[in-house]
Amino acid sequence: MSYNILIVDDSDIIRSVIKKSLLMSGLEVGNIFEAANGKEALQKLADEWVDIVFSDINMPEMNGLELIEKMSADQLLEKTPVVVISTERSQARIDRLTELGIRSYIKKPFRPEDLRDAVKTILN
Amino acid sequence: MSNLNRETLAEVASGTLEEAAFIFTEPGEPTPDWDTETAIVKISFEGTERGTLWLVSSARFAVELAANLLGLEPDDPDAIERGTGALGEMLNMICGALMEAAFGTGVICNLGIPTPTPLSQEELNAKLESAEHAISMMTDEDHRLDMILDIH
Numbered sequence: 001m002s003y004n005i006l007i008v009d010d011s012d013i014i015r016s017v018i019k020k021s022l023l024m025s026g027l028e029v030g031n032i033f034e035a036a037n038g039k040e041a042l043q044k045l046a047d048e049w050v051d052i053v054f055s056d057i058n059m060p061e062m063n064g065l066e067l068i069e070k071m072s073a074d075q076l077l078e079k080t081p082v083v084v085i086s087t088e089r090s091q092a093r094i095d096r097l098t099e100l101g102i103r104s105y106i107k108k109p110f111r112p113e114d115l116r117d118a119v120k121t122i123l124n
Numbered sequence: 125m126s127n128l129n130r131e132t133l134a135e136v137a138s139g140t141l142e143e144a145a146f147i148f149t150e151p152g153e154p155t156p157d158w159d160t161e162t163a164i165v166k167i168s169f170e171g172t173e174r175g176t177l178w179l180v181s182s183a184r185f186a187v188e189l190a191a192n193l194l195g196l197e198p199d200d201p202d203a204i205e206r207g208t209g210a211l212g213e214m215l216n217m218i219c220g221a222l223m224e225a226a227f228g229t230g231v232i233c234n235l236g237i238p239t240p241t242p243l244s245q246e247e248l249n250a251k252l253e254s255a256e257h258a259i260s261m262m263t264d265e266d267h268r269l270d271m272i273l274d275i276h
Contacts, residue, residue, distance in 0.1 A: 010237065011213045013206055016194055058216075058235050087220025091229040108217045109144030 002030035003123065004048065008041040008055040008067065009085070014108075018054055018085065021112035027119055038062030042070060045077055052119060057086040057093075065097070072100045081122045085110060128173055128226040130257045133273050136221045138261060141269075144217055145192050149261035154270050156249035160184075164243055165212040167219050168236035171227040178241070178272040179215040180248065185267040186211045212238030218271075 005022060007015045015034050022029050033048055035041035039062040041055065053071075057064035064084060071077040081103040088094070094105055104118040134151060141147040163186035166178045181189075186207030191198040193210050216238050223233040243251065252258055257273035 011209060011216070013190065013193055013209050013213050020195060058237070060237055087216050087235065088233075089220055089224035089229050090232045092232050108220065109140065 002028040003051040003119070004031045004033070005029060006033045006035060006041060006044055006048075006050045006053045008035045008038065008053060008059070008064065010036050010056065010059040012036075014056070014085075018115065021115050022119075025112060025116035025119070027116060038064060038067030038070070041067050045071070045080070050080060052122060053080060053082045054085055054115070055082055057084060057088045057097075065093075068097060068100045068102060083115075083118045083122070085115075126172055126226045128171075128175075128222070128273070128275060130259055130273070132225050133177075133222060133257065133271060134259045134261075136225050137218050137259065137269075137271055140218045140221050141214070141261075141263075144214060145189060147189075147192075148264045149269065150264075152260040152262045152268065154252055154255070154258040154260035154272075156253040158245055158248050158252075158270075162243075162245075162248060163208050163211050164241050164248065165208060165215050165238050166241045167212075167215050167238045169219055169223060169233060171223050171231045171233040173226075173275055175273060175275040177215065177219050177222065178251075178270075178274070179211060179218070180270040180272070181211060182267060183207065185263070185269065188265075188267070189214060208240045212240065 007018050009015050033044045035044050037059040055064045083104040084102050085106045087108045103122050106114045138149050161183040163183045164180050168176050188198050190206040190210035191203035196203045255272045259271050261269045
């Protein structure tokens with residue numbers, strides 16, 4: 001079984017790096033969708049089946065925290081696992097994200113194996 | 125009193141470049157003598173203090189950074205097009221690490237979006253000359269990187 005993944009980050013460089021890391025991880029990756037902010041991500045989530053979301057926090061238009069709040073308030077999306085990948089380091093904000101149900105938190109800069117390990121933990 | 129200063133910036137910048145892109149640096153002295161085409165990005169931040177962090181490199185280094193991050197050759201058009209974006213993302217990572225080093229993890233910090241900010245050589249050199257907190261680094265491939273920390 002392969003898994004569809006949505007990458008949400010305003011940096012197209014980071015989206016490319018995450019995508020490349022996932023494709024080289026040995027995981028069975030299906031479609032990889034991309035969004036540049038939370039608003040675009042919600043649209044993708046409405047249009048496509050997504051198994052895991054990787055999201056940044058600091059983005060224009062709709063940031064990652066707003067995206068996760070909206071997902072956790074939506075019956076169809078609340079169970080979709082979210083992994084946050086961010087430069088954000090404040091414990092209070094990480095605690096808030098954890099309360100909202102994120103499954104993992106990865107600090108930038110990250111190693112490719114951090115993504116693989118997060119996916120494996122979630123899928124197992 | 126935070127650790128938001130030149131020494132913390134130098135330590136954090138060097139460590140982040142190494143961790144994110146395997147770029148090894150030695151400290152240098154920031155001198156107002158840029159005479160090549162530059163790529164310049166800045167990001168605003170707010171913790172217990174607020175300010176703006178700048179990263180300056182040659183345009184060539186920015187392209188090589190993009191190539192490095194994307195696994196491309198430096199003459200790949202995709203790397204050439206995305207040089208400033210790569211530099212902005214590197215600045216974002218350095219700024220995130222700087223916030224943790226300066227303020228700890230108990231303070232909620234807000235970072236802006238990394239923004240390309242072209243300056244003429246005269247403007248850049250004047251900014252370096254007047255900067256209170258500036259650092260310079262030389263990479264192991266002889267690229268110069270400067271950072272300026274403006275505390276408002």
